[in-house]
Amino acid sequence: MAILTLLTDFGTDDYYVGAVKGTVLRLAPGSLLVDLSHDLPAGDVEGASFLLAAAAPSFAAGTVHLAVVDPGVGSERRILVAAARSQLWVAPDNGLLTPLLDDARVWAVERRDLFLDAPGSTFHGRDRFAPVAAFLLRGGDPAELGGAVEAPVRLQLAPPRRSAHRLVGRVAHVDRFGNLVTDIPAAWLGARRHETRIGAHSTRRTAGYYAELAPGEAAVIPGSLGTLELSLNGEDLARRWGVGRGDRVEVALEGEGPRQKL
Amino acid sequence: MAILTLLTDFGTDDYYVGAVKGTVLRLAPGSLLVDLSHDLPAGDVEGASFLLAAAAPSFAAGTVHLAVVDPGVGSERRILVAAARSQLWVAPDNGLLTPLLDDARVWAVERRDLFLDAPGSTFHGRDRFAPVAAFLLRGGDPAELGGAVEAPVRLQLAPPRRSAHRLVGRVAHVDRFGNLVTDIPAAWLGARRHETRIGAHSTRRTAGYYAELAPGEAAVIPGSLGTLELSLNGEDLARRWGVGRGDRVEVALEGEGPRQKL
Amino acid sequence: MAILTLLTDFGTDDYYVGAVKGTVLRLAPGSLLVDLSHDLPAGDVEGASFLLAAAAPSFAAGTVHLAVVDPGVGSERRILVAAARSQLWVAPDNGLLTPLLDDARVWAVERRDLFLDAPGSTFHGRDRFAPVAAFLLRGGDPAELGGAVEAPVRLQLAPPRRSAHRLVGRVAHVDRFGNLVTDIPAAWLGARRHETRIGAHSTRRTAGYYAELAPGEAAVIPGSLGTLELSLNGEDLARRWGVGRGDRVEVALEGEGPRQKL
Numbered sequence: 167m168a169i170l171t172l173l174t175d176f177g178t179d180d181y182y183v184g185a186v187k188g189t190v191l192r193l194a195p196g197s198l199l200v201d202l203s204h205d206l207p208a209g210d211v212e213g214a215s216f217l218l219a220a221a222a223p224s225f226a227a228g229t230v231h232l233a234v235v236d237p238g239v240g241s242e243r244r245i246l247v248a249a250a251r252s253q254l255w256v257a258p259d260n261g262l263l264t265p266l267l268d269d270a271r272v273w274a275v276e277r278r279d280l281f282l283d284a285p286g287s288t289f290h291g292r293d294r295f296a297p298v299a300a301f302l303l304r305g306g307d308p309a310e311l312g313g314a315v316e317a318p319v320r321l322q323l324a325p326p327r328r329s330a331h332r333l334v335g336r337v338a339h340v341d342r343f344g345n346l347v348t349d350i351p352a353a354w355l356g357a358r359r360h361e362t363r364i365g366a367h368s369t370r371r372t373a374g375y376y377a378e379l380a381p382g383e384a385a386v387i388p389g390s391l392g393t394l395e396l397s398l399n400g401e402d403l404a405r406r407w408g409v410g411r412g413d414r415v416e417v418a419l420e421g422e423g424p425r426q427k428l
Numbered sequence: 429m430a431i432l433t434l435l436t437d438f439g440t441d442d443y444y445v446g447a448v449k450g451t452v453l454r455l456a457p458g459s460l461l462v463d464l465s466h467d468l469p470a471g472d473v474e475g476a477s478f479l480l481a482a483a484a485p486s487f488a489a490g491t492v493h494l495a496v497v498d499p500g501v502g503s504e505r506r507i508l509v510a511a512a513r514s515q516l517w518v519a520p521d522n523g524l525l526t527p528l529l530d531d532a533r534v535w536a537v538e539r540r541d542l543f544l545d546a547p548g549s550t551f552h553g554r555d556r557f558a559p560v561a562a563f564l565l566r567g568g569d570p571a572e573l574g575g576a577v578e579a580p581v582r583l584q585l586a587p588p589r590r591s592a593h594r595l596v597g598r599v600a601h602v603d604r605f606g607n608l609v610t611d612i613p614a615a616w617l618g619a620r621r622h623e624t625r626i627g628a629h630s631t632r633r634t635a636g637y638y639a640e641l642a643p644g645e646a647a648v649i650p651g652s653l654g655t656l657e658l659s660l661n662g663e664d665l666a667r668r669w670g671v672g673r674g675d676r677v678e679v680a681l682e683g684e685g686p687r688q689k690l
Numbered sequence: 691m692a693i694l695t696l697l698t699d700f701g702t703d704d705y706y707v708g709a710v711k712g713t714v715l716r717l718a719p720g721s722l723l724v725d726l727s728h729d730l731p732a733g734d735v736e737g738a739s740f741l742l743a744a745a746a747p748s749f750a751a752g753t754v755h756l757a758v759v760d761p762g763v764g765s766e767r768r769i770l771v772a773a774a775r776s777q778l779w780v781a782p783d784n785g786l787l788t789p790l791l792d793d794a795r796v797w798a799v800e801r802r803d804l805f806l807d808a809p810g811s812t813f814h815g816r817d818r819f820a821p822v823a824a825f826l827l828r829g830g831d832p833a834e835l836g837g838a839v840e841a842p843v844r845l846q847l848a849p850p851r852r853s854a855h856r857l858v859g860r861v862a863h864v865d866r867f868g869n870l871v872t873d874i875p876a877a878w879l880g881a882r883r884h885e886t887r888i889g890a891h892s893t894r895r896t897a898g899y900y901a902e903l904a905p906g907e908a909a910v911i912p913g914s915l916g917t918l919e920l921s922l923n924g925e926d927l928a929r930r931w932g933v934g935r936g937d938r939v940e941v942a943l944e945g946e947g948p949r950q951k952l
Contacts, residue, residue, distance in 0.1 A: 167720060181480075187486075205701075284652065288637055375764020448748075453693060549914070555914075656749070
C-alpha cells in the first residue's frame, strides 16, 4: 500500500486537511495517509523543512511526502517534485525541501491537466498538490510531470562549523518539551570536556539522557537526530533560558581532544 | 475500502475519539477513518455544519460522514442518517446537516438493537453513532434504520442576497489564518469594482491570491469554496479588524455591471 | 489487519509521532494505526493511564496498544509488554499500565536485537518501542521478548470506598468539557438521594444527561465509564468550581438505601 505523509500549516480545526485527504483518497484509492503535523505556525517554511527531514528517514523506501507550507499559493512559484533518499517529495519551490536537495533529482510540475478545476486560487493543497501526490501514489513517473529544475529555492542557513577548540552552530529546533535541538553533529563533541554557551547561559555538563540530571541542571545530550541537544530534566529549557530557533550555539572545547574521557 | 470521515467537538486530548474509532473498527473492520476535525468549540453546531459541507465534496462517492457535535446527547433528540450528494451522513438532528438537507433523503434511527449496552447516556458517539456508522460502512441500507424524516431541524441562517448595486451576506467562517470566508458567491461580484464593508472597516481591492497584496492591504479574494473571502497577506485579518463569524458583509457595487473589466 | 493504538505526550507539532509511525509501518507494513492522543501534558503518566484504560475496551480483541509517556527515557527503566483483556500493551515500566495489571501477564523486553541502531538515547519511542510494537503486530509472541515481570511499577492511587452512608473517591479525570469524572462506581449510588461535595462546592441533583439541567445547575450523572461524573449543561464545571484531577469527592447518602426511588 502506497504511503503518503502530510505536513502542512493548515491546522486541525478547519476543513483544509480533510479536503486534501479526501482528494488524495478519491484519486488514489487505498493510499495510506500519515500525518506528520498540521500545526506548524502559518508560513513557517523553515520549521516544515526541519520536521520533514527529521521524520522522513523513519519511513520505508517508496514513501511519498507531501508538504504544503506555501505563503506564495496562487502566485507563479513552482510546485516541485523531488526524488531523493529512495522516497518522493512534493512541495512548493520555497526552500522547504532544502535538506535533501543536494542528493535529489527535482522537477517542476507543468501538467496542468492534473490540476482540479475548483474555485479560487488559494487552495492549491487541494487543487494541485493533492492530485500531484495522487499521481505519484498511483505509481506515476515524476519525470512525466515537468522539466528538470536546476536551481530550486534554498533556505539560506549557515551550516555549523568547527575548529580545533570551538564548535559553532545554531538552535535548529525547539521541541515541545523545550529541548534545544542544535545543528552541531554530536560526533564533533564526542567525549570531550566543553563549555557550551547560548547567549548569556552556559553549561559544562554532558549527559546521555534526561533522567540523569538533577533539577535545574542543564546539559548537552546527544540527540535523536545525531546532533547535540541542550535539555533540562522534566523542565522547559527554552523557556528557562529564553532561547529560540536560530539562536547561536557555541561550544568551547577543552583538553586534548576525543581521546580524553570525562 | 469504505471511508468514514469523523467530525466532533471531542478534542484530541481525551479518550472520546479513540473510543469512537475503536468501536467503528470493531464493528466494521477494514474501514478507512479520516479525521475532519475534533477541535470544534464545544457545542458549535454551526461550525461543524460549515466544515462538513466544505470538506465533503472532496471525498469519493460512497463516503460516510459521521459528525457528532451534540449538546443534546442523552435527550430525545433524534439521530439522523441522510443520503445526499452520493454520500451518506450521520449526525444528531440539531441542524448540523442543514447545508445538504434540500437534496437529501433523511431517516431517523430507530434501530435500538444496534446501540451498544454501555454505561451512562452521555457518550452516544461511542454507543449509538459509531454502531450506526458501522452499519452503513458494512453496506447496510439506511432505509432499514428507521422512518423517513420530513422536517429535520435546520439552522436559521439568512441566505446572502443581491440587488443591482449591492450584495449582502455574512462571515460564514474565520479560518486559522484569519481569512474571512463569506457566504456571498464570488460569481455575484465577478470583475466589478466594489467597496466591501464589515463594520467600520472596508476595502476596494480585489486580488486573486494572498501574495499579490502589500503588507496591511486587505482585499476581497475569490475563495476556495466559490464564495468571496477577505484577507491580508501573511497576517490575520479577523484579528486586525476584530471581525468574527456571523458579522454582516456588505458589498457596494460600482459601475455598469459585469461587462466592465477592472 | 493488525491495529495499533498510539498514546504519547509527544504533541502533534513535532516530528516525533511521525517518526514512530513511519518506523512501525516500515517494520510491520499494512498495520492500521489509530491515535488515542498525543496531547497529554509532558510526563503525565497518570493521565495516560486513565485515557488508555478508558479507550481500550472499545477496540477489538487482538489490538496492540503502544503508550509512550516516558520521563525515564534512556535510563534503566524497563519496557513492558502485557497481555490482558485479549489485547497487548506496550509501555514503559512507570505505572502507566496500572489499571490492567491485576489481570495481566507481563514481560520486560530484553531483545536488544530488535532495537534500532539510531543516534542518542532520548527517543526510545522510535528506536525501541516502535520495533517492539511492530514485532507484536507481525504476530510475534510476547513471551519471546524477555522474562516475566513479577512486580511492575504501579501508580499509588487510593481506590474509592463506601460505607452505609458515605461514598468517597477522587476526581480521576477532567474532560475537555469540564466534566469531573470520578472513580466512584455509579452503581454505588444507584437511585439514592445524596449530597455530593468537592471542596466547598456541592450538589444534591442527579441527572441522566446534560440537557436536563438548568443553566448553572451542577449535577451528578452516571458517566460513560460506569462511574459518577459531575457536570453542568453547556458549561465547564471544573473551571466554575476550581476543581482538578485528584480532588476528593464525598457523597453523603440519604434515606434508606437503594430500594428508595427518587
